[in-house]
Amino acid sequence: SQQGEEDPQALSIQEGENATMNCSYKTSINNLQWYRQNSGRGLVHLILIRSNEREKHSGRLRVTLDTSKKSSSLLITASRAADTASYFCATVRSGGATNKLIFGTGTLLAVQP
């Protein structure tokens, strides 16, 4: 079963605007990761944030983590048409025997040129 929900399910914006996606999860985590997927192909790792971190930046990406609310957000600034893809958050549960990823349901982002 999925770990949690992502919100919104779909988002359509104009090029140059910012895109914000939210993710909620259910259990205590070791870390949370965001992935991007183009047209049902392989996932590309974007960023990892550990449970003791609150914010992380990578280029045009900004991720926040609120462990008290069991939620995270991904902000893409100055979006481009090439950012059009599905975005997934995934958690690694704390105390688990493996580092398996538990994925959310994904947000489909469409950036209009």
Add this chain to the structure above:
Amino acid sequence: ETGVTQSPTHLIKTRGQQVTLRCSSQSGHNTVSWYQQALGQGPQFIFQYYREEENGRGNFPPRFSGLQFPNYSSELNVNALELDDSALYLCASSLPTGQAFGQGTRLTVV
């Protein structure tokens, strides 16, 4: 380029048949995981292998099995295929910063 390659990219099988999907990782990638992604859903963890031993399994029946080889390649085998097994199958190598995914195998069961 993630260094993880999967074959084949697409496959069509008939219900009841068996299928083997393959994954090749870079040298030193000791941990490989397999995921199933149904259309419109997030990937679901099938199992993980570490140094040729299964060390974790998701909620999948025993007809889903795997192997990992010393040359960092691995296989996912599915017996007695069902229509609901139609999905994108992804393998991933574990890295300190996250997991590196292959491009996936799209399996269609008819």
